[in-house]
Amino acid sequence: MMEEDSLKRRTELPRPDVSVDEAKRILLENYGLSGDLTELGSQQDRNYRADTANGRFVMKIARAEYDRVELEAQNAALRHVGAKANAPMVPKIIPALDGEEIVAAVVRDASYHFRLLTYIEGTPLTRRKHLSAETVSSLGDLAGRLAAALADFDHPGLDRQLQWDLRRAGPVALQLLSAMTNVDMRKRIAEAMVGAMRRVQPLMPELRLQAIHQDVTDDNVVSRVEKSGRLVPEGVIDFGDVLKGWLVADLAVTCASLLHHADGDPFHVLPAVKAFHSACPLTEAEIRALWPLIVARAGILVASSARQLEIEPDNAYVQGNAAHEREIFDVAVSVPFELMDHAIHQAIGREAAPAALPATGHLLPDVDPARVGIVDLSLLGPHLPADRWHHADTEALLLQSAARAAGAASTRYGEFRLTETRLLQARAPQTLALHVDLCLHGQTAIHAPFAGQLHERGGRLILSAQGLHLHLLGIQPAAGDGGSVGAGDRIGMIPGDPTALGFMRVQLSTAGEVDPPPFAAPHQAEAWRRLCPSPEPILGFDCEAPPPQAAALLDKRRRHFARQQKNYYRRPPQVERGWKEHLFDVEGRAYLDMVNNVTIVGHGHPRLSAAVGRQWSLLNTNSRFHYAAVAEFSERLAGLAPEGLDTVFLVNSGSEAIDLAIRLAWAYSGARNMLSLLEAYHGWTVASDAVSTSIADNPQALTTRPDWVHPVVSPNTYRGPYRGENSTGDYVGTVAEKLKELDEKGGGLAGFICETVYGNAGGIPLPPGYLEAVYAMVRARGGICIADEVQVGYGRLGHYFWGFEQQGVVPDVITVAKGIGNGHPLGAVITRREIADALEKEGYFFSSSGGSPVSSVVGLTVLDILHDEALQENARTVGDRLKDRLQALGQSFPIVGAVHGMGLYLGVEFVRDRETLEPATEETAAICDRLLDLGVIMQPTGDHLNVLKIKPPLCLSRESADFFADMLARVLGEGW
Template sequence: MDDVAPVVQPAPPEIDDATARRIAKDGWGVDAAPRSLGSHQDRNFLFDLGGESGDEKRLLKVANPSVSAAELEAQSAAAELIAASGTRVPLALPLAEGADRSTALRVEVEGTVMYARLMEFLAGETLSGYLSPTAIRAIGALAGRVDSALADFSSPAAERVHQWDLRHARRTLEELLPHVADDQLRSQLEAECTRAWAVVEPLAADLPMQFIHGDLTDDNVISTDGRVPDGVIDLGDLNLTWTVGEIAITVSSLLHHDGVGLAEAMVAVTAYDAARPLTDAEVEALWPLVIVRAATLVASAHHVLGIDPDNAYAAENLTHEEAILNGAISVPLAVATALVRRATSRAAEGIAAPSGLPLLGDATDVGVVDFSPTSAALSNDTWLAEDAERRIFGVALAQHPIVIAPFDQSRLTRSQPLHTAEPANVALGIELHTRDRMPLHAPWAGEVISHTSSSVTLRSGEFDLRIDGVVEPVAQETEATVGEVFAHLLGPAWIALGRTGLEIPRFVPRSLASAWHAVAADPSSLFGVEPSAAGADAARLLARRDAVFAEVQEHYFAEPPVIVRGWREYLIDADGRVTLDTLNNVASIGHGHPRIAAAVAEQWSLLNTNSRFHYPAVVEFAERLATLVPDPLDTVFLVNSGSEAVDLALRLAQAWSSRLDVVAMREAYHGWTYLSDAVSTSTADNPDALATRPEWIHTVDAPNTFRGAYGLDEAHRFAEDAVAEIDRLAADGTPPSAFLSETFYGNAGGMKLPDGYLGAVYAAVRAHGGLAIADEVQVGYGRLGDWFWGFQQQDATPDVVTIAKAMGAGHPLGAVITTREIAEAYRRGGYFFSSAGGSPVSSVVGLTVLDIIRDERLQENARDVGRYLKERIESLGQKHPLLAAVHGAGLYLGSEFVRDRDTWQPATAETAAICDRLLSLGVIAQPTGDHQNILKIKPPMCFSRKSADFLVDALDQVLTTGW
């Protein structure tokens, strides 16, 4: 492998702008002022030639003097193959009309001969900042496609030995390391490479070889949209080498990016493997080569800066390269390789504990505590208490003399709300508590190693059994036979079983836990207990869901977390990740409210039946609802959902007027029943919404002063147009039975209606014998802060009010409130009945929700926190042009993203990507509106200022670093 010493390339040639201009003019007739671009080894100059579109550019590449003409011509030929495969790549321009594209220009500068090419300029941006899973997947696939395109490429004259060929990394580092002045860093680089090379060397003969790009990194891929790479540039490191070196180089370049840890980087490996399958030997060699590449980058940067101290490009990159090294060696090599195996669908099973005698001898009464996200012991907010684990252990010790917390359990007690990073909460050992002094018996023969007075290890073959805690080794014995007592446990202890000599962390993130099982075994068998059951597999559960659910029943996010617990404004997934819920207006009073749980349990233990029976709760609830609305509204219907409420409201209007026609506002969603769907006009929910309305549904413009027909100064004209439409329908002989709208423009992000709008339109529909229906399903019940109902902001009273969502706090509950006279009109056509609407349990839920809103002053909280949150988000709009407006009031807000504030072009794709990035930072958010460019913010009404700050800070991070 290393029989020929690699060439450590000299510094880039000294070429000034004037010389670059002369070279471009002499060789290709291009005469323009160049702009110098950075590079480790060449000199690159950009020429802007203007052109009709103003974006015609050329790139002059003057190669390092160590690069031959044959190498450059091979690069040009390889680019042709890559382009033929459908991948964007800049091609070399011919020296003269009709000449071969691959021919390079020989130039001589101050006696030094080198070669130059003028290249097409590939439009787009290189990758920077945050990388999304989509971008990571794309660069991995791109590397795989490039290697597939070059699989049969051959150019013997271009074969060379150079420092970036990973086959020669060991010799390269021997030359580079003396240039690293930091002794500690130099020793670290040498040690890491020695360990990595020990894995690679035995595999070398089995590693496939071909010509590869050799530097397919974040700096050498181009993205048309600034997010997802779709082109490659700079084949300056093209060479015949190990093919796996391509993806090793690509993956290493990702490790310094915001949002890319080891688990995220594996997305690129999976994509590469799908495009160009890796062999078993390549899988084993991949991560060692990532480490070698990282070390070479760091050492090379020190070398370049040593001979070219003014090289700003190298100086800036050194910070990134150090981050790459730190990421590459952040876990033991065996753990990283286990991640690679998993990413390439290879078995990456954890090591098993060797069979042996019980660690605790004859002790058999061993209790197991549960700290998982679904643990009954962690109800309400107990998981947030600092002493939660100690308290639960204490309760268990009252029942068992020995208690353990299991291996591989995601501990909710180790998770915290309002944290952007995935929690390190998965146990790689067993925690043991005991009432009394406990002898520890050697499960197998081994060497006893006393670390300190609080730690002892039994080493046997390839395994270390380490006990950390209050332990007392037995005398000075250094060997223990099977079953012999080798120490006494005097207090709580942590017990880990791992590969010899490895430091096993107590807790790791779930994304890395299964890979750590390659070096950390489950000690459960030593205690006579069964291993912990595997947690929820999100992908497998989603596949099961898709197999039985109709496809039209959508879910949030392409790869949704498995949510198993909620508390206040937090949602908790099966791995214990705590996310901030910013969109769940259904959970009006907060998740997991103990008063609701207690009330439901008590009522259900007494009675729950259909609503035709006579019982107190339904009477009390209906009376309570009637007191919340102004006169003359006094009569209540109870149903199960907002869809049913809107459907019933429309039936009331049609029965009242003996007419079908209805006027509805555009861009609204009202439900899924026949009638509520008929008046739903949101094209986001149904692209054919307007075209598929029944002929008796008539629509009026949504009064959107941002992108509608009228601006703020003419907002009154929206009401005038709606009144005119109602009058026209009446004049045509089809007066509407009702006008229906949300009272705050909820589905479009909480936009306030123009002052006086509802009053004018309600008067018009009533003048023709119709009813005014206020859809308060989303915005009502105190969420707006200053008003309990949205129609109060308009100082207008409807004839019918529909309610749902907030009134049940997640329980299926809806209502219609109207007048006795209107309700009686419906009675003439028959009777109304809803089996579960207003059932005893539902009525108790409704009453308890109202009590909580009152007692915990949630409407006032929505007002105060909502104002604060809106002000903070508006301040982001001054910093980030994409965030153009913040609509709404209280805790019903909508942050609107546009690409251009003059044209108000919606930033639809950006909004979806922002929501995905927010999820990775611990915030659950979703877009809304017909253009899906509004971030809807309608969290539980217990939302705190601290949560508001976390949301705004996370959004600021996304808008600053990318999505």
């Protein structure tokens, strides 16, 4: 009783009433230090940071109600941990002038204890809304190493009464809740605490006791910032809550603090659990107690803050924490205890085999299993046409159709349903089916597959026995009040006429108090599957979907697919389907595709699919045969080019197009020397690679060019040697100098190749008049001018169909690919007849699939879609809006150095300093990873890999553009 009274008094104490001036006096008189003091947050202590000529320190002030031996224990713990080799950084104790580590002083008739500690520099985690999985894991590791360091520490001052001691969570909660005025919140916390303590109580004798920090939270940990911008926790700054308590309580406190960084997802803490367990292994009892203690900690946090604000309404620290403490509680109670128990066991590799379920009979004994049609609603399912997967009635219509054909129909358990996918969502949708939906004739009888207790709850009929609970929705219960039923008893039927079709849902659960959701998010799927096993045994037919094998497939790729052929991301989603500007992985997650300039008219276009399918069914061969499509496509391409460029070569790719263009320059000029731009990328064939100088694509590019390639300074008006629109003369001058060198050496000039917009750098426009001046100098020497439009042409710029139109010039050769075939292997070279004829002396030219019937039909259909759907105009209007939004981000986030480009070829360049333009390379990679988490496909580009090259399908909607801008703003604001 005395302990409870002491604890009650402490929960009602305000912070020490010591002003800045009074603290300065204590600091000078007792430590001989003076300087500026800044108050730091605290709930019941008062802390000041002291900036002095001798360094930076923290003055900690405690009320006299806290016994001196408790403060001595904190100091002893700091010394103990500081001496451990593998422990986190902790502050050092600064003794007073008289050698004392604790100074007792009276301020305005009140007695206080003063201590001085060194200040550990670093960034608190609490300032970042988003914490990466790596940061969460590092925090768990730090907490585990600290717990291990304290395992052999003991001190009389550790036996203390604190409201934060989770051993006393029940009594503390009762005390705090009794004075809480918010009735609804009080009820929620009370229910959560009862559930948590009911699970912890039988485990208490097995929970280990030792010295614990009990406050390794985002507030009390400081971190270093990596180059990527991610935080790595390194030091613990406050030992004010150290005591002898449950070891697992240390981890519970850490995990609870992470929940307001979790975006509503309790699974966010699992990397911390895994890392803690690796550093300080937990027992089975501690693992089982962990989530209930996290819930208990969350409830105490909310109740304590509410109580403290009643005592001290102007406590800014408590006010600032109250909102995120409520968020911690909301996330903690958002899932069943049983689910998190499975998830935690899985995270640390301790998941036991599923419990044996009771023997069961059949739910539908009158239904012939052989006459049940199975409807496949997965990503690659044959039942989902391209334009029906997202319609609300698709599942019901497909079930009805299958039931009419077979007599009955069923969906599949454990299937990631494409029908549950949602576009433009920052969170992965709940797509894993934890149930089976059936379509059956009315009056079909439902029988109990096992004996048990029958009752209704929330519109569902539930049969419970031996840890198994059968949930049925949509059925008409049999007459009676429920209660005990035997195996095989009739418990209901499908309502309606026998000639009509009705629907029912079947779901199993091993948690009696939980009404399980119908679907689970992919990253929570395995834990939910343990809670909701397959109903296949009671249905009697195969209704379980095979799980995706993305990891095994990636391993197979790495074994047999040459590793130089990289894939996006370290842990790439398995993408198997697309629709317009969206991509879908096998778990039903939709991603906004902001990089795919290959699919210019969008993914899965039904018009293109139909045209290709028809042509494949008719003919596909090579262009040496005579057929209509190649003639029509060549004519259409020539009609898109400026007058005089009337001759077309059809090839397989952009690299082949560049290669051919260089051969044309050689053949027409009789010379070999080619001018190209530094930082450029043109392709992977021998010739196209030779004129590519991007070190991002080839780190050896600048030292391995053949002697016929002569790169000139890239006219990068943002970070080049000459900047701004008035730099034209300077950049043209660098080309003139190179040409003068070539003139002096002899050998002539074959040509000049460049992208007409600086695509590899993110769409930087060339300086005004640059191409006009350079083309003139090249042509004066007998060379030809090649415009590489592979990335930037074909309507992508919105304001222009070709990039060279922006410069007001006409090239001699245009190369185009990528979007021309919407992903089909197709490219083209468009030139004048006399240039094309110059190649004749080397023999005929041939490209296997270039100009084939299928390729030509693809090219024609893409052009029709571009025209009929006004995609160039869409690129202009949506692109202009998107650029405005991206430029606005630069007003708020200094990392945004510039926004380049136009239409739907844009680049956001990230820098660490807007004056020096130091590239934010690591940050850009981390930002792209974070965008993937939020449902956006984006990759870095440029020689410094610090540019987001934004080149989505031209069908990008205004809503999708806004979603991308919103997600990028969120990443820049919350962290990555």
